[in-house]
Amino acid sequence: MICLVAVTLLWAFSYSLIGVYLSGTVDSYFAVLTRITLASLLFLPVLRWRGLAPRWIAALMAVGAVELGLMYTFFYQSFLWLSVPEVLLFTIFTPIYVTLIEDLLQARFNPIYLLTALGAVAGAAVIRYDGVGHGIWTGFAIVQGANLCFAAGQVAYRHVAPHLPDDVPSWRVFGWFFLGAWPLAAALFLWRGDWQALPSTTQQWGVLLWLGLAASGAGYFLWNRGATQVDAGALAIMNNALIPAGLLVNLLIWNRDADVVRLALGAVIIVTVLVINERWARQSR
Numbered sequence: 152m153i154c155l156v157a158v159t160l161l162w163a164f165s166y167s168l169i170g171v172y173l174s175g176t177v178d179s180y181f182a183v184l185t186r187i188t189l190a191s192l193l194f195l196p197v198l199r200w201r202g203l204a205p206r207w208i209a210a211l212m213a214v215g216a217v218e219l220g221l222m223y224t225f226f227y228q229s230f231l232w233l234s235v236p237e238v239l240l241f242t243i244f245t246p247i248y249v250t251l252i253e254d255l256l257q258a259r260f261n262p263i264y265l266l267t268a269l270g271a272v273a274g275a276a277v278i279r280y281d282g283v284g285h286g287i288w289t290g291f292a293i294v295q296g297a298n299l300c301f302a303a304g305q306v307a308y309r310h311v312a313p314h315l316p317d318d319v320p321s322w323r324v325f326g327w328f329f330l331g332a333w334p335l336a337a338a339l340f341l342w343r344g345d346w347q348a349l350p351s352t353t354q355q356w357g358v359l360l361w362l363g364l365a366a367s368g369a370g371y372f373l374w375n376r377g378a379t380q381v382d383a384g385a386l387a388i389m390n391n392a393l394i395p396a397g398l399l400v401n402l403l404i405w406n407r408d409a410d411v412v413r414l415a416l417g418a419v420i421i422v423t424v425l426v427i428n429e430r431w432a433r434q435s436r
Contacts, residue, residue: 152377152380152381152385152389153377154373154374154376154377154380155374155377155378155381155385155386155389155392156389156392157373158370158373158374158377159389159392159393159396160396161365161366161369161370161373162366162370162393162396162397163393163396163397163399163400164400164404165361165362165365165366165370166393166397166400166401167397167400167401167404168358168361168362169182169358169362170401172354172355172358173355173358173359176348176351176355177348177349177350177355177359178340178344178345178346178348178349179227179230180227180336180339180340180343180344180345181340181344181345181348181349181350182359182362183223183227183336183339183340184333184336184337184339184340184344185359185362185363186359186362186363186366186367187219187329187332187333187336187363187367188333188336188363189359189360189362189363189364189367189368190329190363190364190367190368190371191326191329191330191333193363193364193368193369194322194325194326194329194368194372195326197322197323197326198323198324198326198327199319199323199324202316202319203315203316203319203324203327207311207314207315207324208324208327210307210311210314211311211324211325211327211328211331212327212328212330212331213307213331214304214307214308214311214328214331215304215327215328215329215330215331215332216331216332216334216335217300217303217304217307218300218301218303218304218305218307218308218328218332218371218375219304219328219329219332219335219336219371220331220332220333220334220335220336220339221296221300221335222297222300222301222304223297223335223336223339224335224339225293225294225296225297225300226238226294226297227339227343228293229241229290229293229294229297232287232289232290232293233287233290233291233294238290238294240276240280241290241291241294241295241298242294242297242298243271243272243275243276243391243394244272244295244298245298245301245302245387245390245391246268246269246271246272246387246388246390246391247265247268247269247272247387248298248299248302248303249268249302249305249306249383249386249387249390250264250265250268250383250384250387251265252302252303252306253306253309253383254383256306256310261383261384263384263428263431264382264383264384264387264428267384267387267388267424267425267427267428267431268384268387268388270388270420270421270423270424270427271387271388271390271391271392271420271421271424271425272391273420274391274395274416274417274418274419274420274421274423274424275391275394275395275417275421276417277413277416277417277420278394278395278398278410278413278414278416278417278418301390302390304375305374305375305378305386305390306378306383308328308375308378308379309378309379309383309386312375312379313379321372321376322372325372325375328371328372328375329367329368329371377389382428384428384431385425385428385429388421388424388425388428389425391421392421392425394417395414395417395418395421398414399414399418402414
């Protein structure tokens with residue numbers, strides 16, 4: 152849980168950095184490619200090239216391609232159909248997908264996980280819901296594609312990790328995750344990128360450097376590592392803990408408008424269902 156909480160705080164700052172310094176000025180596909188490239192370079196010097204079966208290398212690369220590459224493909228397309236608040240609203244369904252995919256892989260159905268995930272969705276909805284516009288169903292479907300990819304990647308890593316060599320630290324093989332995502336990110340930039348909207352200031356490059364090395368590199372490693380250390384219900388709930396954390400950082404540092412009452416109420420709901428899930432998990436052990 153410590154890893155998930157740490158990354159939640161890390162990513163909470165990242166959302167504001169993107170919104171304040173990059174959004175609308177730096178091409179989003181270039182930003183994604185830069186983040187994945189920097190994250191790959193961070194792990195490349197320590198990457199274990201031998202001693203790992205090819206099928207598990209392929210599995211790690213596939214997880215990265217889905218959790219990052221495909222997820223971003225859907226995510227950035229959704230902005231062609233939706234406003235930013237609508238995109239944020241529709242991302243709150245990720246916890247449900249985490250629990251359902253985990254149950255599918257385990258050939259079971261766990262109603263407690265699904266109920267606590269629904270509680271996390273309700274808490275996030277309290278924070279984010281501001282109404283939606285007309286003609287949103289195509290955009291809604293695209294965002295759900297992004298949510299499914301992110302959820303599937305997290306759950307898949309939980310199932311791949313136990314098969315990795317015990318004598319090799321996980322950080323020695325995690326570079327394959329980013330190397331799997333890189334070809335998709337490069338193809339997307341070449342296909343959809345705007346070469347006229349590249350970073351033009353030291354500040355923008357600095358933000359991209361932070362996002363690539365810290366938010367993407369360290370962040371995704373710690374998040375996926377944390378995903379292997381908690382049950383599926385806690386993982387599902389923590390996916391929506393990012394929403395109140397991100398809004399709080401934005402409010403305190405950049406003084407952006409936020410409904411403090413709704414923020415507090417939604418955060419209380421998410422924390423409550425997390426506590427319920429943790430108590431149930433301890434009793435069931």
